[in-house]
Amino acid sequence: MLTDPKVGAIVFFVADLARSLTFYTKTLGLPIQTHDGHDGPWAMGQVGELALVFIPRPSKAGESPVVVFSLDGGIDDYADALAAQGVEIVVPVSEAPDGGWSIDFLDPDGNVLSLYQAADAPRRK
Template identity: 30%
Template sequence: MVFRDERWPEGTPSWVDLMVSDQEKAMAFYSGLFGWTVHPGDAESGFYGMAELRGRSVAGIGRTPPGQDVPAVWTTYLAVSDVDRTAAAITEAGGQIVMPVLEVMKAGWMAVAADPAGAVFGLWEAGDHIGTQVTAAPGALAWNECLSRDYAVAKPFYEQVFGFGFQDISGDGFDYSVLLLDGRPVGGVGTLPESAPPQVPSYWAAYFWVADADASAAKVIELGGTVDGKPFDTPFGRQARVTDDQGVSFMIIAPNEQSGEPEGWEA
């Protein structure tokens, strides 16, 4: 387990949160799966809950605002040093701002945007809250990737706005590039699998570390969620696509022989 107290570099996926109609149900599900302790906020914060591991923030779980018909999804936030400047760059590059810049008390500043292919993501300019403070442990954020219906449009958009470099690892039937900042992998952008139903839009996927993918997949089912197929091995870890008990999809991933354990890993 590695703790972090410094701001995340520009463009790094630094936070994820989930807004759902039943916050208490979500808190129970994810606490049961990941061992999180979730502290709901007060009325001023909209009762936004901070999920923690060993007293350090790892994710947010909030209530969908009354009267807002928005899908329940895990939203990935990219760290920025100037949210207004980045929002302007997004529109210049062909994206759009879905939710204008908002000051979140002393925590920081946020906005929600969509790339030209429709994938929605957040921007986070840190104030008192830097984003996730734990890595390399079960329950911590492991990876974020944009799966797009128009890879050829999405890839140059993220390069223009965030200055990403790319490591192409495409294969037969799919395109995929690792997003690089100063040569360091921070995320990915790829094509949405052909197996995805036509109503599924481009989206950012969140992966969470677990100690044992098979055991965690079984736990998902025990908690009322579902598992898409069976866990499978990749060069990056053993993973599975799962859905919580309110229909929200995300990925779980555990170290395997091919990937090895990340630096500082503590199960």
């Protein structure tokens, strides 16, 4: 289904954004920057081509981290295909913190996966 799949990001839901940023920047030495989004503050850093995203939100086991696959467009088509195959959609296609689009769904073991595309990519191919 995914053509040339790439993991573009790993999203961590964190209880305390400041505490997590201290750990990832001071303990691990990763460059991370904070941002203000439509749902409040969040942070992101790059490790090579992989983005690490930190969103302050309580989570249960299995909800974090979320592996995010990058799309070059067609997110609504992927959402339709997942639903047609009986995949449980956790969060339907919605606006991502940076203005792009994402959808969250479960794998057979209940792990959250996500698809993401930039805002300027077509939602249908």
